Amino acid sequence: MIRAVLIETNATIVGSTYQYASSANYQPSTGNGRSFTKEEEDKKSDVIVLGYSLANDLFPSGSALNKKIVVKSKNMKIIGILDKKGGSFGGPDVDQYAFTPLGNVFDFNGTQNINQILIKTPSKDLVPQVKIEAKNAMLKKFNKDAFTVFDSSQLLSSINTIIGTLTVALAGIAAISLVVGGIGIMNIMLVTVSERTREIGLRKAIGAYPNAILIQFLIEAIILSSIGGFIGVLLGSLGALAINNFFPARVTISSILIAFGVSALVGIIFGVAPARRASRLSPIEALRYE
Structure with a gap:
């Protein structure tokens, strides 16, 4: 052909x-x-x-x-x-x-x-043999500088190398972004705990268990991080839509679920410290807080 x-x-x-x-x-x-x-x-x-x-x-x-x-x-x-x-x-x-x-x-x-x-072979196992035969056939008519024999496995190998490098780089960027975002959530929750110290003390004074307060602040941290996840999914979907005219790109249900799962996990990990701090507050000291 x-x-x-x-x-x-x-x-x-x-x-x-x-x-x-x-x-x-x-x-x-x-x-x-x-x-x-x-x-x-x-x-x-x-x-x-x-x-x-x-x-x-x-x-x-x-x-x-x-x-x-x-x-x-x-x-x-x-x-x-x-x-x-x-x-x-x-x-x-x-x-x-x-x-x-x-x-x-x-x-x-x-x-x-x-x-x-x-040249299309019935099996990829035949590619090396067909490549040699094609090269020999071309050498009978042309000198070696007149043509190049190229098989798709070379292209696939190059693409896989590029994709692997990009995957590692993007994973590193994503990890740094998650840590920075998580630290931001933790700081916000610590400020929230400080501002609501009297509220926490009052709840404890009327019988709220420490675990209930811990779970409350963890849920708030998860909600906060999930909002960030929703914004990320929205921007990612718009980005995929924008580049779809140039390269095939789509956002799958599984990727959306993973995004929200990771967001929730970040909220849990970085929300534990503020939540534990809130749950361990002494009701007497909390009620005295101004």
Whole structure:
């Protein structure tokens, strides 16, 4: 499966063999047309498949399917529209791609240059062997500097390394933020205990148990931290919504539950000291407090 590329303004016209779409998972879904066939490739038929964003840009008020567009003086029929793929870090935006038979782009360019050959193996275990065979086949026609053999495991390894580094960095930032937030909650609760000393003394004087006062202040600390968790979830959801046009992002129920769980835990951990202080106040001393 091979392809050649011609870049036009904000879109990329990709010339490919008919197998390329299925191998790269660039096929229209049911109801959105189809990819071109081998016969259409052999005949260099004037057909084209548009990426999601490109189709919407060209035909914002209706479906682009079965419409015609002019590409390098050729009237090309739109036979398919791809589902939204989204961009990637440093990668192409397939939503702005258009696919047409390889021969058409050869005609557009005036040359027969190929910039990519995609090989899909039935199993990942075959990748090393196929990689060697592909390299040997290319060496028979070109010198070693004319091409590069690249497999997806290399890309996956690089991505995993980047994700791992980012995860550690973000975890560190999150941990520091939680500690700072927890200290803030503890300080607020200590001030609250000081301001409500007489109230605590009065409750103890009429029979309130220390554990009841302890639980009361712990609940207040949990509520305070949960409010912070709610604000964080709200801002995170808005952030995910904002970047969803560039990268697929969503907030799941599980992540929301985890956020509130961590918030409650922070409230408990940093609320214990103020709550214990409140529960241990002497009612006589508390009632004397001004």
